[in-house]
Amino acid sequence: MTETLLDIAMMHSDTLITRAKQGDKNAQGKLVQLWYKRIYNFSYKFFLDHDMAMEAAQKTFISMCRNIEGLQDIARFKSWIYKIAVNYCREEARKTKNSRWVPFDKIVNVEAEESPRWEGSSVRYDNPEKQFQQMELSDILQKSLMELSVEQREVVIMKEFEGLKFREIAEVLNISENTVKSRMYYGLDGLKRILEKKNITKETINYEL
Amino acid sequence: MSYKPDESVLMAYLYDELSGEQKVLMEKYILENPSVMKEIESLQHLRTMLTSVTDKEVIAPPIVMSDSNQRFFWNTLPMAIGIKTILGIAASLLLLMIAGKIMDVEIGYHDNQVSFSFGEPTERSQKLAEANLTAEQVQQMINSSMLENNKIVKAGLLESQQKIDASISKNLALNSIKINKLVQQASQASQSEIRQFVAGLQNQNQQLVKDYFQLSTSDQQKYIEGLLIDFSKYLQQQHNNDLETLQTRLTGIEQNTTLFKQETEQILSSIISNGTTSNRNKNY
Numbered sequence: 001m002t003e004t005l006l007d008i009a010m011m012h013s014d015t016l017i018t019r020a021k022q023g024d025k026n027a028q029g030k031l032v033q034l035w036y037k038r039i040y041n042f043s044y045k046f047f048l049d050h051d052m053a054m055e056a057a058q059k060t061f062i063s064m065c066r067n068i069e070g071l072q073d074i075a076r077f078k079s080w081i082y083k084i085a086v087n088y089c090r091e092e093a094r095k096t097k098n099s100r101w102v103p104f105d106k107i108v109n110v111e112a113e114e115s116p117r118w119e120g121s122s123v124r125y126d127n128p129e130k131q132f133q134q135m136e137l138s139d140i141l142q143k144s145l146m147e148l149s150v151e152q153r154e155v156v157i158m159k160e161f162e163g164l165k166f167r168e169i170a171e172v173l174n175i176s177e178n179t180v181k182s183r184m185y186y187g188l189d190g191l192k193r194i195l196e197k198k199n200i201t202k203e204t205i206n207y208e209l
Numbered sequence: 210m211s212y213k214p215d216e217s218v219l220m221a222y223l224y225d226e227l228s229g230e231q232k233v234l235m236e237k238y239i240l241e242n243p244s245v246m247k248e249i250e251s252l253q254h255l256r257t258m259l260t261s262v263t264d265k266e267v268i269a270p271p272i273v274m275s276d277s278n279q280r281f282f283w284n285t286l287p288m289a290i291g292i293k294t295i296l297g298i299a300a301s302l303l304l305l306m307i308a309g310k311i312m313d314v315e316i317g318y319h320d321n322q323v324s325f326s327f328g329e330p331t332e333r334s335q336k337l338a339e340a341n342l343t344a345e346q347v348q349q350m351i352n353s354s355m356l357e358n359n360k361i362v363k364a365g366l367l368e369s370q371q372k373i374d375a376s377i378s379k380n381l382a383l384n385s386i387k388i389n390k391l392v393q394q395a396s397q398a399s400q401s402e403i404r405q406f407v408a409g410l411q412n413q414n415q416q417l418v419k420d421y422f423q424l425s426t427s428d429q430q431k432y433i434e435g436l437l438i439d440f441s442k443y444l445q446q447q448h449n450n451d452l453e454t455l456q457t458r459l460t461g462i463e464q465n466t467t468l469f470k471q472e473t474e475q476i477l478s479s480i481i482s483n484g485t486t487s488n489r490n491k492n493y
Contacts, residue, residue: 029272036269044265054270061272138262159224160259166226181217192255200258 017074020065028068032061038162039085045157046089048146052096056088063088079171082164086154086172093150137200144194152187159184212238219245223252 013034019027039060043053063084071080145153158164158172166184170177195201212234214222221227222235239246317324 032272033269037264037267040267041264045262050265054267058270058272061269065272134261137258141259141262160256161262161264166221166224178217181220184220185216188252188255192251195255195258 013077014074017068017071017077020068021071021074023069028065031064031068035081036061039081042082042085042157042162043089045142045145045161046153047092048142052092056085056092059088060085076171078164079168082158082162082168082172083174089154090150140195140198140200144191144198147194148187148190152183152190155180155183156187156191214238219249223249223256 013031016027016031016034020031036057040053040057043056043060044050047053047056060081064081067084071077145156148156154173155169158169159166164172166177166180169180173180214235218227218231218235222232227235239249313328315324315326315328317326
């Protein structure tokens with residue numbers, strides 16, 4: 001059901017893109033609404049930081065609105081917008097690489113870390129313990145993702161979470177498809193090792209789940 | 210063992226992006242190699258684990274784009290911005306020059322002086338010619354002018370002196386006549402006025418004295434009359450008082466006599482009664 005709805009939305013987005021390309025501000029606004037969540041979540045997984053993800057996403061959409069008239073192929077909109085997003089993510093990462101700082105509002109509170117975040121949960125499960133484990137696993141996986149190199153991380157996020165095809169990723173990163181696949185392989189392999197190091201393997205997860 | 214897929218094929222197989230022929234080859238290879246199967250299984254497990262990473266909900270902030278179509282032709286080129294300022298300066302300079310031409314402004318520099326004039330400067334040459342006179346000439350000119358000036362001043366002074374003298378003599382004559390007249394008038398007036406005044410005074414005094422005497426005599430009369438009346442009243446009062454005392458004395462005497470009468474009567478009656486009693490006693 002959600003898939004079909006998504007498909008309809010994507011079909012709708014094609015007409016939106018053509019209208020936005022012609023300079024329709026309303027269509028551009030709707031396009032932002034449609035794609036914001038995806039681009040934000042891509043940036044969030046890239047940085048694991050809300051503010052930086054917001055920054056990158058906003059810059060991406062400002063750039064999109066400015067340059068959409070120059071978009072040649074509507075079918076390539078997806079790879080085009082991810083290309084912009086990747087560029088801004090890299091730029092942001094480069095900016096903050098030199099200045100490492102700890103924000104005041106993110107002081108690690110051990111008690112809060114260990115307690116389940118009821119308010120923050122959007123999806124409710126029957127079993128609270130299961131939900132908590134799910135959240136914990138999600139956190140661990142995202143932190144493990146951050147341990148990958150930027151090149152591998154980009155590819156893994158785009159492939160695994162954003163559902164881009166290898167061809168599209170190659171277009172986004174301007175590299176060959178084989179290189180993408182190779183980065184994906186090493187990315188997954190690296191992730192597997194990181195998780196093993198954290199004692200999260202097939203067996204422990206099965207036991208816990 | 211002729212077919213050996215590399216990691217890119219493995220990845221394509223894992224994400225189901227292999228074409229039909231390659232897929233069949235790969236599946237066959239996996240069946241033949243349990244280690245590859247194991248690897249693929251572990252990767253698939255990793256993928257299922259990764260599905261637990263949830264998307265964060267986010268609300269898209271409003272992105273307002275300014276209307277970029279409203280651009281003038283000189284804003285379109287980045288190079289034109291520099292040209293725009295230069296053109297602006299040039300236009301203002303041209304405007305200044307035209308204004309100068311219309312108003313005929315001349316700016317000149319002579320002998321450490323900057324002159325700023327509307328039209329041709331004219332007075333400069335004459336002034337310079339006059340400046341060539343020598344000091345003696347200037348002195349002579351000053352002297353002559355001073356002499357002339359003195360003469361004029363003297364003449365003026367004499368004239369004014371004469372005028373003043375004439376006016377003073379005139380005024381003096383007029384004033385003396387007026388004063389004489391006034392004095393005569395005053396003397397005449399004073400004699401008659403004094404007489405009148407004295408007569409008036411005498412009359413007033415006479416009247417005052419008369420009035421005084423009249424007033425005093427009438428007052429004395431009134432006083433004496435009052436005094437006589439008071440005295441007569443006093444005498445009458447005295448008389449009345451004497452009469453009253455006499456009357457009281459008389460009544461007092463009357464009362465005394467009646468008392469005496471009564472006493473004598475009583476005494477008599479008692480003597481009589483006593484006489485009778487004694488007689489009775491004698492009878493016992």
